[in-house]
Amino acid sequence: MKLKKNIAISESGFVFNPEIGTSFTTNSLGVAILKQLKTKTSTEEITSSIIKSYDVDSITCEKDLEDFIRILEQFNLIED
Amino acid sequence: MSKLKYESPIIKQINAGITSKFGELSTHKPTTHIANVPVKSLIEKYGSPLFVINEQTIRNTYQEAYHAFSTRYPNVQFAWSYKTNYINAVCKVFHSEGAWAEVVSGFEYKKALDNGVPGDKIIFNGPDKSDEDLKLAVENGSPIHIDHFDELYSLITITDQLDKRAKVAIRVNMDTGIKPLWDRFGFNYENGQSWEAIKKIIFSKNLDLIGLHTHIGTFILDPNAYYIAATKLADLAINIKNKFKHDIQYIDMGGGFASKNTLKGSYLSGTDLAPSFSDYADNITHALLNAGFSSEDLPLLILETGRALIDDAGSLLGTVLANKRLSDGRRSMIMDFGVNILFTSFWYNHLISPAQECSLYTEETVMYGPLCMNIDVIRESISLPPLNKGDHVVVHRIGAYNMTQWMQFITLRPKVVMIDTDGKTHVIRESENNEYISKLEITPKYLEHIDL
Numbered sequence: 269m270k271l272k273k274n275i276a277i278s279e280s281g282f283v284f285n286p287e288i289g290t291s292f293t294t295n296s297l298g299v300a301i302l303k304q305l306k307t308k309t310s311t312e313e314i315t316s317s318i319i320k321s322y323d324v325d326s327i328t329c330e331k332d333l334e335d336f337i338r339i340l341e342q343f344n345l346i347e348d
Numbered sequence: 349m350s351k352l353k354y355e356s357p358i359i360k361q362i363n364a365g366i367t368s369k370f371g372e373l374s375t376h377k378p379t380t381h382i383a384n385v386p387v388k389s390l391i392e393k394y395g396s397p398l399f400v401i402n403e404q405t406i407r408n409t410y411q412e413a414y415h416a417f418s419t420r421y422p423n424v425q426f427a428w429s430y431k432t433n434y435i436n437a438v439c440k441v442f443h444s445e446g447a448w449a450e451v452v453s454g455f456e457y458k459k460a461l462d463n464g465v466p467g468d469k470i471i472f473n474g475p476d477k478s479d480e481d482l483k484l485a486v487e488n489g490s491p492i493h494i495d496h497f498d499e500l501y502s503l504i505t506i507t508d509q510l511d512k513r514a515k516v517a518i519r520v521n522m523d524t525g526i527k528p529l530w531d532r533f534g535f536n537y538e539n540g541q542s543w544e545a546i547k548k549i550i551f552s553k554n555l556d557l558i559g560l561h562t563h564i565g566t567f568i569l570d571p572n573a574y575y576i577a578a579t580k581l582a583d584l585a586i587n588i589k590n591k592f593k594h595d596i597q598y599i600d601m602g603g604g605f606a607s608k609n610t611l612k613g614s615y616l617s618g619t620d621l622a623p624s625f626s627d628y629a630d631n632i633t634h635a636l637l638n639a640g641f642s643s644e645d646l647p648l649l650i651l652e653t654g655r656a657l658i659d660d661a662g663s664l665l666g667t668v669l670a671n672k673r674l675s676d677g678r679r680s681m682i683m684d685f686g687v688n689i690l691f692t693s694f695w696y697n698h699l700i701s702p703a704q705e706c707s708l709y710t711e712e713t714v715m716y717g718p719l720c721m722n723i724d725v726i727r728e729s730i731s732l733p734p735l736n737k738g739d740h741v742v743v744h745r746i747g748a749y750n751m752t753q754w755m756q757f758i759t760l761r762p763k764v765v766m767i768d769t770d771g772k773t774h775v776i777r778e779s780e781n782n783e784y785i786s787k788l789e790i791t792p793k794y795l796e797h798i799d800l
């Protein structure tokens with residue numbers, strides 16, 4: 269699972285898909301996850317890196333990440 | 349190293365050209381305190397969900413409304429509309445400010461008596477007054493607002509039997525331009541029915557016609573409708589004076605002022621749309637002052653304002669039970685309060701704020717209650733920052749009609765607390781429990797023991 273090529277992410281949370289011209293806004297954790305997804309990463313790896321830096325339990329984190337990834341799929345932002 | 353504050357990741361598409369709805373911007377500003385008391389501590393102490401009444405807000409709102417009318421008219425009296433919120437402590441705050449009681453059933457009538465309101469200061473409205481209720485009201489000298497001819501005839505019989513006089517008014521319905529016309533209550537003005545009722549009362553042996561009443565509807569956004577209504581009632585009063593040499597002591601304009609809630613389907617937020625008390629007062633008092641009464645004959649102006657006096661003072665605190673994605677990708681949230689205790693979510697897009705600090709990132713969310721029923725929707729769409737299971741929210745402006753129309757359905761009704769003007773909290777209604785609910789049930793003997 270990986271973020272599609274050419275997707276632009278700014279620190280402020282602006283996300284742009286030049287392929288079809290759609291843009292998005294995301295929060296700071298969203299930016300951090302998208303960045304990690306630029307290089308092929310597994311959800312386990314992302315979860316453990318989030319837990320290291322954020323005040324969150326693993327169940328909440330995993331649940332939220334899976335939900336977030338499903339939305340990215342819906343927005344056509346990731347590929348397998 | 350301390351860890352960063354966690355907030356669920358969210359992403360949403362930016363739709364160029366589609367602006368967000370007015371009034372939505374403020375929805376995600378957190379409300380961490382009510383009357384300086386932390387929401388968190390209220391929930392820790394009293395549980396969730398929890399109704400909270402801010403006494404200072406009731407008093408401020410009442411005084412603002414009273415001021416708007418009393419600075420424009422010499423003789424003004426508010427009567428607290430019990431059905432809007434008849435928790436005794438709430439009623440007593442209004443009574444302590446000087447409001448009489450306005451009731452629409454025997455149950456409410458007795459509640460007002462128990463709250464210490466003198467009989468002659470309880471206005472008895474509504475289509476449902478039993479003979480027993482009418483007798484009690486006659487004995488107590490309460491103003492009885494007659495709704496229909498059957499009641500008028502009952503009252504004639506009762507006063508004859510008791511050999512007592514009754515103080516009465518009639519409720520008048522009329523065309524004020526407001527649709528729908530509430531012509532099911534009272535006697536119609538335009539077709540002469542109200543004049544017929546007035547004549548009957550004037551010529552009756554034991555009824556004293558002391559007032560004229562109307563209640564033109566609720567959540568009336570056009571103050572001019574009140575100008576029309578007051579003009580028509582004043583016209584009746586002046587005709588009564590001219591034809592029968594009889595003075596009408598008061599004109600009761602009922603309730604109906606809009607609160608600052610946003611009605612479903614309304615594009616503008618209620619805070620932008622609702623007329624002020626001064627707007628309503630201008631219309632009503634202009635109509636009365638210009639109707640042709642001599643200054644010594646100006647009738648007392650009674651107001652039965654309900655929702656506009658109490659909505660702002662009430663909040664509902666609640667907790668997120670779960671977050672869930674719907675099949676079409678929308679976020680949904682299940683709360684621990686539903687339409688069973690927040691009846692007004694059928695009418696309003698309630699303003700709902702997170703109760704803890706949060707970021708500015710929001711996502712359109714469907715907010716459901718906890719009932720296993722499809723109708724249990726608090727907001728079809730509300731823009732909220734991500735909230736986790738266990739986070740709290742504050743539903744604003746819920747003081748009117750919820751703590752009376754709530755129902756015991758699937759879950760139990762929660763506590764109601766009042767924060768007094770010194771910031772102290774008082775439980776003013778206990779939460780229900782199984783024992784309380786079962787108390788009224790009687791299981792036939794043969795069903796007592798069930799073997800499974």
Ligand SMILES: Cc1ncc(COP(=O)(O)O)c(C=O)c1O
Nearest residue numbers: 429563566603604652653654655
């Ligand atoms: C007779 C009467 N008076 C007053 C009220 C209070 O109305 P509102 O809450 O619209 O001010 C009502 C409400 O239905 C009513 O029926």
